[in-house]
Each structure stands twice: as C-alpha cells, then as structure tokens.
Amino acid sequence: MKIDRIIERMDKDNLNTLILLKSENIAYLTGFYPSSIAILILKDDPVLFCSKMDMEEAQQKSSISVEEFKSLDELRKIIKATIQGRVGVEYSLTMGTYRKLCGEMQVELTHIIEDFRAIKSTDEIKKIKKSIKIAEDSFKNLDFSGNEDNLAAQLEYNMRSAGSNKPSFETIVASGSRSSLPHASTTLESLESPLMIDWGAMYQNYASDITRTLIRDEEKEREIFSIVLEAQQKAIDAIKPGVKASYIDEVARGVIEDYGYGDNFIHSTGHGVGLEIHEKPSLSFKSDEILEKGMVVTVEPGIYLEGKFGIRVEDMVLVKSQAQVLTHLPREILL
Amino acid sequence: MKIDRIIERMDKDNLNTLILLKSENIAYLTGFYPSSIAILILKDDPVLFCSKMDMEEAQQKSSISVEEFKSLDELRKIIKATIQGRVGVEYSLTMGTYRKLCGEMQVELTHIIEDFRAIKSTDEIKKIKKSIKIAEDSFKNLDFSGNEDNLAAQLEYNMRSAGSNKPSFETIVASGSRSSLPHASTTLESLESPLMIDWGAMYQNYASDITRTLIRDEEKEREIFSIVLEAQQKAIDAIKPGVKASYIDEVARGVIEDYGYGDNFIHSTGHGVGLEIHEKPSLSFKSDEILEKGMVVTVEPGIYLEGKFGIRVEDMVLVKSQAQVLTHLPREILL
Numbered sequence: 001m002k003i004d005r006i007i008e009r010m011d012k013d014n015l016n017t018l019i020l021l022k023s024e025n026i027a028y029l030t031g032f033y034p035s036s037i038a039i040l041i042l043k044d045d046p047v048l049f050c051s052k053m054d055m056e057e058a059q060q061k062s063s064i065s066v067e068e069f070k071s072l073d074e075l076r077k078i079i080k081a082t083i084q085g086r087v088g089v090e091y092s093l094t095m096g097t098y099r100k101l102c103g104e105m106q107v108e109l110t111h112i113i114e115d116f117r118a119i120k121s122t123d124e125i126k127k128i129k130k131s132i133k134i135a136e137d138s139f140k141n142l143d144f145s146g147n148e149d150n151l152a153a154q155l156e157y158n159m160r161s162a163g164s165n166k167p168s169f170e171t172i173v174a175s176g177s178r179s180s181l182p183h184a185s186t187t188l189e190s191l192e193s194p195l196m197i198d199w200g201a202m203y204q205n206y207a208s209d210i211t212r213t214l215i216r217d218e219e220k221e222r223e224i225f226s227i228v229l230e231a232q233q234k235a236i237d238a239i240k241p242g243v244k245a246s247y248i249d250e251v252a253r254g255v256i257e258d259y260g261y262g263d264n265f266i267h268s269t270g271h272g273v274g275l276e277i278h279e280k281p282s283l284s285f286k287s288d289e290i291l292e293k294g295m296v297v298t299v300e301p302g303i304y305l306e307g308k309f310g311i312r313v314e315d316m317v318l319v320k321s322q323a324q325v326l327t328h329l330p331r332e333i334l335l
Numbered sequence: 336m337k338i339d340r341i342i343e344r345m346d347k348d349n350l351n352t353l354i355l356l357k358s359e360n361i362a363y364l365t366g367f368y369p370s371s372i373a374i375l376i377l378k379d380d381p382v383l384f385c386s387k388m389d390m391e392e393a394q395q396k397s398s399i400s401v402e403e404f405k406s407l408d409e410l411r412k413i414i415k416a417t418i419q420g421r422v423g424v425e426y427s428l429t430m431g432t433y434r435k436l437c438g439e440m441q442v443e444l445t446h447i448i449e450d451f452r453a454i455k456s457t458d459e460i461k462k463i464k465k466s467i468k469i470a471e472d473s474f475k476n477l478d479f480s481g482n483e484d485n486l487a488a489q490l491e492y493n494m495r496s497a498g499s500n501k502p503s504f505e506t507i508v509a510s511g512s513r514s515s516l517p518h519a520s521t522t523l524e525s526l527e528s529p530l531m532i533d534w535g536a537m538y539q540n541y542a543s544d545i546t547r548t549l550i551r552d553e554e555k556e557r558e559i560f561s562i563v564l565e566a567q568q569k570a571i572d573a574i575k576p577g578v579k580a581s582y583i584d585e586v587a588r589g590v591i592e593d594y595g596y597g598d599n600f601i602h603s604t605g606h607g608v609g610l611e612i613h614e615k616p617s618l619s620f621k622s623d624e625i626l627e628k629g630m631v632v633t634v635e636p637g638i639y640l641e642g643k644f645g646i647r648v649e650d651m652v653l654v655k656s657q658a659q660v661l662t663h664l665p666r667e668i669l670l
Contacts, residue, residue: 090431161488163523165487183389
C-alpha cells in the first residue's frame with residue numbers, strides 16, 4: 001500500500017504527521033482532486049478535511065475518510081489539540097495558510113509526497129499515455145490558414161472533445177519571429193515559419209507536454225533544427241536508471257554549445273510530468289536527482305535567436321532500462 | 336501614479352520594502368505577466384528580476400526596470416546586502432520560496448497590492464467588460480445535442496478564437512443530477528435539465544465569470560429557480576458603496592433561508608474578479624470588507640439538492656453609486 005510506504009518513509013525522516021494542502025498531493029493519496037481548499041492530515045489514522053461544497057464528491061471518491069471543515073481557525077484548534085511530535089508541510093504551503101493553520105508551530109518542509117510521485121505506477125503511466133494520445137490525436141487535421149489564437153483554439157477544442165478537462169498549460173503557438181519567445185502567448189499573427197507549438201492535455205488529472213516546431217525548407221531554419229534534433233536524440237540516448245538528471249542536461253547543452261549556440265539555449269533540458277506539468281525530476285544543471293525506473297520526463301532542448309526565431313522539439317520519455325519515448329508524432333514537419 | 340500611492344501606503348504600514356512573486360501582482364505593477372518565476376523588489380527604486388527565458392518579453396513590456404536573475408540563492412544574497420528595514424511579503428508566498436529567498440529574515444505578511452487591486456481603474460474595467468463580452472458572445476449558437484465535454488469544448492473554442500488565451504477557470508457543464516455538485520468537472524453525460532454552465536474568459540489577463548442554469552418547464556425546477564433569482568436580485572439591489580460585503584451575503588442567504596433552503600446554499604454569495612478569478616472582496620459571512628466604488632464582484636447564490644439537482648445564477652456587478660450589472664445574458668433560459 002502506497003500510504004504504508006509513505007508512513008514508513010515519514011518514520012525514517014522523523015516526521016510524525018504531514019499536513020498536506022497541494023491538490024495534486026491530495027489527489028495522489030486519496031483519489032479525490034479537491035475543487036477548493038482541502039487539508040489532508042496524514043498520520044496513522046489519516047483524515048481529509050473538505051469544504052462543504054466538495055463533501056458530496058469527496059465522499060464518493062476519497063479512499064481516506066472525509067470530514068467537513070468550516071474554517072482554518074477551527075482546524076488550527078484541532079491540529080493544536082491532536083497533533084504531537086514533528087510536523088511536516090509542503091514547500092508549496094503558503095505563508096498565509098501556514099500562519100492561519102499552524103500559528104507559530106515549528107514545521108519541517110518536506111518533499112516526501114513529491115518524491116513518491118516521481119516514480120509512476122502502471123496505472124499512472126496508462127493515464128499519461130492516454131493524455132499523450134489525446135494531445136497527439138488533437139494535432140491531426142488542423143487548419144493552418146488562420147492565426148495563432150485560432151490554431152490554439154482548434155487544438156484545445158479537439159482535446160476538450162476527447163475528454164481532457166483542460167490543457168495542461170497555456171497552449172503556445174508562436175509564429176515566425178515570435179518563436180524566439182519560449183513561452184509566448186498566442187496573438188492574431190498569421191501562421192508563418194518557424195511555427196512553434198507547445199501543447200498538452202490533462203486527462204484524469206495527468207498531464208502531457210509536447211512541442212513541435214514546423215519549419216519551411218530554408219537553410220538557416222534547417223541548420224538550427226538539425227542541431228536541436230541532435231541534442232535531443234543524444235539526451236534521450238543518455239537516459240537510463242542511475243544516471244544523474246543533470247547529466248542529461250549536460251549532454252543536450254554540450255551538443256548545442258559545440259555548434260556555438262550555448263547562449264541561445266535559455267532553459268533546462270526537461271522536467272518530470274505527472275499530476276503536475278512540472279514535477280520531479282528536473283533535467284537541469286542545478287538538479288541533484290538521479291534517474292530511476294518509472295520516472296516520466298520531457299526532453300526539450302531549444303535554440304532561441306532573439307528577434308529572429310526559435311526552434312524547440314519536445315518529447316516525453318519513460319525511464320525503463322533505457323529511455324522509452326512515449327510520444328509518437330514525427331519530429332520533422334514542414335509547414 | 337499607482338506606484339507612488341502604493342509606496343505611500345507602505346510608509347503608512349511601516350514597510351520599507353515589498354518582495355512580490357505573485358504573477359498577478361507583478362502584472363498589475365509592471366504591465367508584464369511573467370511566464371515563469373519572477374521577483375519584484377518594490378521600494379523607492381524598484382527592480383523586476385526575471386528568468387533568462389522571460390527577459391526579451393519583459394524588457395518590451397515592463398514599466399519597471401528589469402534584471403536577469405540566475406537563482407534564488409544569488410537573489411537572497413542581493414536581498415540580504417541591499418534591503419533594510421521592515422520587509423513585506425505576500426500571503427501567497429510559499430514556505431519553500433520564503434526560506435530560499437529570505438533565509439530566516441523576519442517578514443510581515445501584507446495584502447497591500449491585493450487591496451489596491453480590488454478597486455478597478457477605467458482601463459481595467461474596460462478589459463473586464465471585454466472579457467465578459469467574449470464569454471457572452473461565446474454562449475451563442477451552441478449545439479446542445481452532444482455531451483458535457485463537447486459543450487465545454489464549444490464554449491472554450493469560441494472564447495479562444497475571440498482572443499482569450501485561456502478560460503478563467505475550468506468550465507463547468509453539469510447535467511441533470513450532476514448539477515448538485517457546485518464544481519463538477521465535465522463528463523460524457525448527455526445534456527439534460529437542469530443544465531448548469533459556469534464559464535469565463537481571460538482577456539489581457541482579466542477574468543470574467545458567469546453562470547446560467549438552463550431548466551425545463553417543470554414545477555420543482557421552476558420553484559428553486561425563482562428562489563435563486565429572487566435572492567440574487569435582492570443581493571444586487573443591496574450593493575452600494577459603504578455597505579459591508581458580508582451584508583450582501585446575508586441578504587441572499589436570508590431569502591433562501593426564508594424558503595427553507597438555507598442548508599442547501601453551500602458557498603458564499605460572491606467574490607471580486609479581476610486579474611484573478613477570485614480576489615477581494617469576498618461576499619461571505621466571514622468577510623470584514625466594505626464595498627467601494629470601482630469594485631467588481633460576482634453575485635451567485637445557488638441551491639443544491641444533494642443527489643437531485645442544483646441551480647445557480649451568477650452575474651458580474653460593478654459597484655458605482657449602486658450596482659451596475661455588467662453581464663447581459665438573460666437569466667432565464669429554457670433547455
């Protein structure tokens with residue numbers, strides 16, 4: 001049982017209780033994704049506190065017993081009266097909620113739940129694959145005669161109709177020189193080369209994340225594109241259990257540096273994907289994580305020539321004895 | 336100048352510096368909505384620190400000078416070396432970022448920026464009206480022959496095509512008995528009465544938020560619907576500057592209680608809307624806020640009969656000498 005293994009790990013870390021508020025952590029542990037504030041007190045006898053509004057659905061779906069809570073104030077009294085020993089909270093807990101809920105109580109910040117979440121179960125991998133399938137199927141039969149807004153609208157309509165309740169992040173469609181902005185919002189610009197499209201679906205709370213940059217048959221675009229592809233392939237080839245996450249970044253960055261574009265690769269090489277669009281591990285030079293079987297990560301090097309254009313290609317990979325690429329769309333697509 | 340008034344208020348609150356990370360607060364103060372972590376140090380000579388990835392766009396859009404930051408660690412050193420006096424941070428600052436950025440530095444939690452944001456400028460009201468127009472126009476010519484997922488897909492496609500970069504929250508389409516879940520995610524259920532639809536658009540970072548519940552000509556549905564409408568109208572009529580926000584909740588709740596459905600109105604009457612979908616003021620019995628000219632709020636009473644159905648009607652209102660209803664869709668729509 002997942003909860004038993006987590007409680008074992010809490011013992012090892014000398015934590016008697018975890019107070020959890022992050023929706024994704026609550027969904028991971030209970031099967032219920034709260035729609036408003038909810039608090040999971042994790043100890044030998046765990047309880048999920050929900051707002052009145054979420055009670056009906058929580059009682060249907062949560063594997064952990066549910067109680068209604070009326071205010072943080074009331075809950076602080078319960079916590080103060082019942083919780084003993086060392087208490088762990090999430091890094092994402094806000095200062096405001098901490099003070100209302102814990103007063104001045106000493107707490108430890110912990111990544112325990114996020115660490116567990118980095119290794120996906122068979123069931124989670126199934127959901128991620130479905131979320132990828134929805135995103136990839138939605139990319140077919142698009143009409144490229146409109147503008148950035150409209151292309152994003154088509155992609156998102158297709159994903160929504162296929163059962164995704166939301167995009168896993170704001171869809172990026174960046175045309176021509178706008179592709180040099182790695183996170184550009186869409187505009188009324190018509191669609192020109194290079195056309196960077198970064199999109200994904202949430203499906204049963206699991207995310208997918210893909211980027212394709214469509215180019216025309218032009219020398220400079222081809223040159224940059226092939227460097228990015230080479231960096232991506234070498235990074236994917238380097239993935240296996242036991243390797244440092246930072247090494248994957250080093251491999252991709254090394255290729256791009258060798259061609260003289262090191263300063264133009266302005267983000268990390270990838271990140272874990274699951275209940276959150278960005279989660280552990282981080283494929284970054286700053287990361288101290290080690291790749292393990294069952295992790296799902298993106299590999300997404302990019303080169304951005306300010307004011308001119310940018311190219312990024314992103315696939316999702318499952319760490320097995322080596323990398324298994326989960327995304328299936330062709331990488332080279334001409335506009 | 337907005338910044339000058341804020342610095343005046345900081346003086347009054349005895350705060351020498353604010354450290355701000357909430358995207359909406361940064362967008363409010365600089366005009367640039369960051370796509371990844373950014374930190375605004377607000378003092379006499381404010382600086383916005385951005386990731387390399389956001390630099391190009393930040394330099395184009397930010398009214399406050401921009402510098403690149405490489406890590407929270409580096410920034411902590413800058414903060415430690417340059418900041419003196421009392422430091423304010425947002426309630427939404429996470430414990431993880433606080434510890435990395437501020438070490439053990441004493442900080443005050445403050446709502447200053449959120450307080451300013453509650454009163455909308457003419458320009459902000461214009462954006463909110465546009466965001467409402469996009470949401471309302473998107474409601475026209477929908478095809479109700481499909482399922483919940485598909486109706487949400489149509490609405491969101493229309494909003495996206497009209498220039499909204501995302502829904503302001505996850506669109507709710509809850510059919511038949513599912514309408515008793517106030518925050519239901521969509522499913523493959525076909526569309527039956529009552530059909531609760533709660534949707535909104537983000538437009539230039541400003542949100543809209545509307546609910547309509549379509550019913551058939553049936554006695555029980557009609558009865559509940561007319562109680563909700565009466566509660567909503569009386570609440571709207573009670574809105575004017577100087578009135579307590581909690582009083583508006585009291586008025587709506589009073590009507591519903593009089594008809595014997597008090598226990599079935601399981602959320603607050605409304606909330607402010609702007610850069611965030613939920614912001615100040617809260618129209619709740621817990622609120623200690625006073626309505627002021629320029630606030631924009633939702634008024635959205637509802638009655639939820641567990642396992643049977645629910646009805647909610649939601650409009651957006653601008654506080655002037657009295658309430659000006661900003662939403663224009665008819666409230667009564669037969670399915």
